[in-house]
Amino acid sequence: MKEIRKPKFMTKDRIRAYLPVFALLFVIALFAVLTHGTTIKINNLKQIMLQSCTYIVAGLGIIFTMSLGNMDMSLDGIVSLSACLGLLATEATGSWVMFPVIFLIAIACEMAIGGINILLGINSVIASFAVSFFGKGVAGFIIGNRTKALSLPGEFSFLYNRTGFYMITIAAVLVLTVLFHYTRLGKRAMAIGSNPNAAKAAGIHVTKYKLLSYLAAGIMMGLATILIVLRSGSTSATTGSGFHVSVLLMMVIGGAALTGGTKEKIYSVVVGVFIYLCLENGLTVLGTSPEVIGLIEGIIFLASVTLTFDREGVPYIL
């Protein structure tokens, strides 16, 4: 047995870790050249930064459940349900009650997914779809029965400002990074994603840490919903629609592993969001049609999954 070997997965791990950062720099540089500098003008960058806030906050929540190895497709339903009920509560009481309501609904939805997954042993993807459909259905029903639009009262509109959004997002990234990489919560969630049996045999309370992860996801989704509501100023039956797919796509582009486990990284959310937004923005500035943008995104998604998919963690691939 040789003492020091340089197996090839060493380099693969490096690729996994650094490729997204290079990809981001490449995308920025590429479009700066192609658009003769339009994409790196301050106003355009500000636009991208502002857009990124909701995606990053939502992605920070999803990374927790994803690290468990549980894919979460419920984001759009949770956003539309909690936004709808939150604004409804504020409308009825004329107060700031929407903020706690949105958090509570989002947390309740995520805990429901976790509960269904743990207690009934149902695959988390299915559970998250069920909750998502439920959320969209209820929200659609409520909004469909109204004659008046459900919108944010004017007194809250001062909360929508760039600096506030940036501060919240940066704070969320910092707090979640610590929580995810430097505390038991994140490490145990990732261990569960790597091998739930080994986690259990190491004394990790799998149920407890799964639920805590869903709790963290719920809080972040509540925060993301609030950002969306503040930004759009109202909610409709289609609020949040497609949001879950975009966020998932961004995370994977940033190098997040769909199978969960100990190699999950917070920065893949941040980097992924920016790669995606810069790419989309650049293509739009170039005048590319939305269909072609979709096609390009699809190809990049496939390439990212190919690079990041953890084959060693999965025994059989058909």
Add this chain to the structure above:
Amino acid sequence: MEKKVILTVEGLNKSFGPTRAVVDMHLELYAGEIRGLIGENGSGKSTVTTIIAGSQKPDGGTMLMEGKVHAPKSMLEGREAGVCMLLQEKGTINHLTVSENIYLGEEDKFSRYGIVNRRRMDKEAKKVLESIDLGDVNPARLIDELSFEDRKLVEAGMAMKAEPKILIVDETTTALSQKGREVIYRIMRQMKEQGRSVIFISHDLDELKEICDNVTVMRDGAYVTTLYGEEITVDNMRQNMIGRELSEGYYRSDYEDNYDHETVMLDVDHVTLGNTIRNVSLQVHKGEILGIGGLTDCGMHDLCKVIFGLKEPDSGAVRLPQKGVTIHNSTQAVENGMGYVPKDRELEGLMLAASIRDNINLMAMDKVKKGFLITPGATKKLALDQVEALSIKIGGMELPVSSLSGGNKQKVAIAKCMANDVEILIMDCPTRGIDIGVKAAIYRLLEKFKAEGRAILMVSEELPELLGMSDNLIIMKNGEVTARIRRSVDVTEHDVITRMI
């Protein structure tokens, strides 16, 4: 007597990552012989035979079958060339009927215009079943409904149907009852009478002595010797397998009564779990190695899980008298200084794709954290300490555990417990599938843990190590304790086996 050589293997090599499973193996197999292939776990027997059967490709070496180059790329090609293999693990497909399993991939024989004539297939399958004494099984039944033993026999029937020139039987008999064994023996003898050959892998030396014409011994992936006819004795085989005289610095050499009889660390009180564990009581003391032995299904593996809180017993309790707690779940077990090294380390003990550092830190997060933070520096230090203490051979701390050899994987699984400084260590088959060098290292570790005053419960399927290492030995059979044996020079394997079967 000049015998006809049917298969020649020359210079065969195979590595898995850093582990060299087969090293320059050579073998000559004669027509019409039953050849035993023996060696310690991890000595490369299974690897050699799977290469011959075609399910793995060698890194180098040549194989000649009846003078022609034999280099099967798949088990199917191997089968066409005339090599069939009965595996240790399950080789049938659930949710299909018995006949569908038997004729898997050969449905064309019974189909017309793309529709399979089931009745005809079942009828043919019946004949195959009769050849293996399973004539009373309805071939239209789902294979899942058959017992494990019957499924194994169906596999044997499937192999025979292909009329192989060489049949490889890989530890199949360990899972079978006497009746099932007889059927397999009969099939092997039948092969021999027809001038065809059998390679028979088994750990049961008495069985080998009775059945085999010649026995080839492997050690650490390499050919050691071949014993012919009269040379096949149990002692001779064992000595060649281990490669030195027994009881020479391999197991513990002391026979003194040297543990703390007053301090009970673990108290298992009349534990019952369904039919698998019946009313088992035991105590492990400070500095004691308590061995538990028996057949695989005697309940000892489940007992480990119950003790560690992974399974809740129907009645009875697991207590830690020094802490004054009763164990209900694994979280509590770990909090109170217990550690568990599972039998199946890949499925239950390790996070294979995760780094060595993450694995070693898995159990010790509460110990490592400062305030509520777990810093990379602390986790790295803990992992380094353990890698050094257990002399784990690694290429780098951040490499996945899957890059390690079986023995080093097991060391990581043990390091995971020691990182949390466990006082009570439950080890289920700690040396399973590990080469002899690492095995000896693990025995030295056990002695060290004992000297440090830890309590060790070691479940094993290998009697020599139980006799060699335990202060006290408990033998189980059908979920019950059938014997309690004190450490002594006089205890022999024979005394123990009679209590197991």
